[in-house]
Amino acid sequence: MWNKTILKHWQPLGLGALLLSSPSVYADISGKVFRDFNANGVFDTGASFKEMGMVGVTIKAFDATGAEKASATSGVDGTYTLNIADSADYRVEFSWAQSWLKNGSAGGTSVQFVKGDASNVNAAVSNPADYCQADPIVSTTYFWPLVQDTTNPTLVGVPYSAGVTAPSAEAYKLSSWQDVAPVTxxxxxxxxxxxxxxxxxxDNYLYAAAMKEQYVGFGPGGRGQVYRVKINPADGSAVSAPEAWVNLETDLGLSVCGSHGDLANAGYSDAEFDQVGKCSLGDIEISDDNKSLFVSNLTTKQIIEISTADGSKLNTFDFPLNAVDCPNNSTTSIRPFGLSYKDGKLFAGAVCSAEESKDANDLRAFVYRLDNPASKTWTRVTHFDPGVVRENQYETGKTSWEAWRSAWTDAGGYYQGYESPMLSDIEFYGDDMILGLRDRTGDQIASGIIIKGTTINGVATRGDVLCASYDATNETYTPETDNPNACGSHLASGVGRGDGNGEFFWGDGNTSASSHEEITMGNLAVFGGSQLMVGGVNPAYPFGAETANSGGILWLNNENGAPLKTYYLYENSAVSNNSKGNGMGDLEALCDPAPIEVGNRIWQDTDGDGIQDADEAGIDNVDVTLTCGTETATMKTANGGQFLFSNKTNATFMEADESCKITVAAAQAPLDGLSITTQNADGILDNNPVTDLRDSDATSTGEITFTAGSAGENNHTLDIGYKSIPVVTTDVSLVKVADKSEAKRGDTVVYTLTAANAGPDTATGVAVTDQLPAGVTWVSDDSSGAYDKTTGVWTVGELLKEDSKVLHITVTVN
Known part of the structure; x- marks a missing residue:
């Protein structure tokens, strides 16, 4: 009996089209790398919110063979050009050295596939600490002199979108400048x-640190207390009452001087007067990862690092006390206060107070950067005379700062002022630095107090806002006191004011008269892309209006220093008594955590090497599933095989540091004729979002396991490659013969089955079905278990070209 079967198996090669069609002419590959502060993938340049380019990013183009063909570095505005000589296919990679810089959400990813004539090949990058939603709550503090133990609001919040440019009713009414009520x-x-x-x-905690403010007094925790309150940032409501979180003095055992009682109605003393700016706590700042809170201890001139997890002291950093910072070479006169944290680095500011020499010419301000926390190495990044661009002071007529003094010596009356600087706050707009200078006297006296028998009926204090531009060569900052055009060119367009020197942030005072030209309180806030917010005395002055003896928030344009809008927090009354003094503390935007996004591409690995080559197309319309715990989300690939899951949009369940997986089911039409390509062909196994860029990360079953990053730590390197199942041609035959042509009952018969493959390819998975005929009984076979006598299936397995296998089956005739 002959039984010949010829089996042939084939699959189509290739699918999809090239990503971009070829034009008749070519141009270089170009685009922009930008800091995407709001994580929308768009380079925003609006009046109230503006993003900026990212300098120093390396961009490389690789051709279809994997050879590098061009390289460039993004300029100061983020733009770049890759000099390409043809319009062929290229893989473009973006990379950077800064560990704090992450792939942006929604924008072009760090690996893109384009033609050699492509423009607008943009990439979004971000520091997660810069992210903020469109309209966050902005928190601030304000003081209630002489009425300490009250329910008056002290820590409050208002929307960033609040504020007006003109009164809605009477100019002197608080309600005219307060379009929405603050939340307490x-x-x-x-x-x-x-x-x-x-x-x-x-963790949604707002921290607040005690300050030595004469005639206001400390809270229940005293002079070394850091408080915290839990807040729902969605609606700006307090979840809990303020709690005494960590006390530097009683919990951490640190020296914090000052009078613990310091009641608001205490009488004047030189000792209490002189403690302002020297005792209790100054500015506080949180690290980019929210794990550390840095507190400026004015007493010991140290910055204390505290764990936000348990309130323990992690480190103590001595502020650099370098005599060369002060003209009189006095380290005693160095008074630190302001802090900032930018791109993984801590910044701390101070002044030379000139309190020993009593010579205002000895005043200086400077900022240090902590470059190595382990060795506690600091680098001075800017140093300047704060009085060079000082404007006219209301009532006093002064255009300079005064040396710090330890006692009040002036006569009583209205609008008393003696301007002495504290460098109270540091912020950044892009790479440029913004400095808040606070008038110390505004924290030493208050309206209505009696000093040495004389009543102070009003206070006139003035802070300042200065800027310093970043010098990338030296990694320092050039203050506008040294270069009037350091942070802008408004002077060139004729907007100089006051003493003729002018300032970049010229909107921090009256724009139409030679008075009230310095109205700020040294408290600043900037979140990614926003305009500068400062606390100001009578903050409607820049708009030609006034609510007497009031205070609130003033918005200034980071591009030209102009005033934008104002919001009033308080006006003078029997309970505030702030007059025109320092009535407010720091400002802080309550921003959400940055989104977490994962993706990126499913592609056809034409050459089957497991690496994404420039000419290998993405596969669209593939269903991709993200699973974290028991929750899942599914989306289809598009735009060249891309897929992205974000915990702000289509995968809200994904949490930071959570174990998740990406899966792709095999039975999908776009994947017909394809199978998973080689996993981890480049030898990188950890799915690192920075280094694991080009290979396929999936197992043979289409699964990638990974751990989601921290907030804003996006992973755009979860790629899956598919190769074509090759065409297989075989010629498999089966021959079956018996050793007897005739047999009677009881005879033994041996069947011989021969399976052969004439090629040209190897046959795999060969199986033969051969049921025994009726009238015989199986006795034995030599298949070693490969033949099933019940089903009659002989599992042959693999047959090489020109190879054969033989099976003998012994039966008896019934």
Whole structure:
């Protein structure tokens, strides 16, 4: 009996089209790398919100063979050009050295596939600490002199979108400048005097630090207390009352001088007067990862690093006391206060107070950067005379700062002022630095107090806002006191004011008269892309209006220094008594955690090497599933095989540091004729979002396991390659013969089955079905178990070209 079967198997090669059609002419590959502060993937340049280019990013183009063909570095505006000589296919890779810089959300990813004539090949990058939603709550503090133990609001919040440019009713009415009521987070009796505040966006805690503010007094925790309150940033409501979180003095055992009682109605003393700016706490700042809170201890001139997890002391950094910073070579006169944290680095500011020499010419301001926390190495990054661009002071007529003094010596009366600087706050707009200088006298006296028998009926204090431009060559900052055009060119367009020197942020005072030209309180806030927010005295002055003896927030344009809008927090009354003094503390935007996004591409690996080559197309319309725990989300690939899951949009369940997986089911039409390509062909196994860029990461079953990053740590390197199942041609035959042509009952018969493959390819998975005929009984076979006598299936397995296998089956005739 002959039984010949010829089996042939084939699959189509290739699918999809090239990503971009070829034009008749070519141009270089070009685009922009930008800092995407709001994580929308778009380079925003609006009036109230503006993003900027990212300098120093390396961009490389690789051809279809994997050879590097061009390289460039993004310029100061983020633009770049790759010099390409043809319009062929290229893989473009973006890379950077800064560990704090992450792939942006929604924008072009760090690996893109384009033609050699492509433009607008953009890439979004971000520091997660810069992210903020469109309209966050902005928190601040304000003081209630002489009325300490009250329910008056002390820690409050208002929307960033609040504020007006003109009064809606009478110019002198508070309601004319307050378009929405502030939300109270903490009261005077719960907190006392507060300056420094910091926001933990990971745990939704707002921290607030005690301050020595004469005639206001400390809160229940005293001079070394850091408070915290939990807030719902969605609606700006306080989840809990303020709690005494960590006390530097009683919990950490640190020296914090000052009078613990310091009641608001205490009488004047030289000792209390002189403690301002020297005792208790100054500015506070939180690290980019929200794990550390840095507190400026004015007493010991140290910055204390505290764990936000348990309140323990992690480190102590001595502020650099370098005599060369002060003209009189006095380290005693160095008075630190302001802090900032930018791109993984801590910045701390101070002034030379000239309190020993009593010579205003000895005043200086400077900022240090902590470059190595382990060795506690600091680098001075800017140093300047704060009085060079000082404007006219209302009532006093002064255009300079005064040396710090230890006692009040002036006569009483209205609008008393003696301007002496504290470098109270540091912020950044892009790479440029913004400095807040606070008038110390505004924290030493208050309206209505009696000093040495004389009543102070009004206070006139003036802070300042200065800027310093970044010098990338030296990694330092050039202050506008040294270069009037350091942070802008408004002087060139004729907007100089006051003493003729002018300032970049010229909108921090009256724009139509030679008075009230310095109205700020040294408290600043900038979140990614936003305009500068400062606290100001009578903050409607820049708009030609006034609510007498009031205070609030003033918005200034980071592009030209102009005033944008104002919001009034308070006006003079029997309970505030702030007059035109320092009535407010720090400002802080309550930003959400940055989104977490994962993706990126499913592609056809034409050459089957497991690496994404420039000419290998993506596969669209493939269903991709993200699973974290028991929750899942599914989306289809598009735009060249791309897929992206974000916990802000289509995968809200994905949490930071959570174990997740990406899966792709095999039975999908776009994947017909394809199978998973080689996994981890480049030898990188960890799915690292920075280094694991080009290979396929999936197992043979289409699964990638990974751990989601921290907030804003996006992973755009989860790629899956598919190769074509090759065409297989075989010629498999089966021959069956018996050793007897005739047999009677009881005879033994041996069947011989021969399976052969004439090629040209190897046959795999060969199986033969051969049921025994009726009238015989199986006795044995030599298949070693490969033959099933019940089903009659002989599992042959693999047959090489020109190879054969033989099976003998012994039966008896019934």
């Amino acid at each position: 987070f903490g009261e005077s009796k719960q907190l006392g005097a507060i300056f420094g505040i910091a926001w933990n966006r990971k």
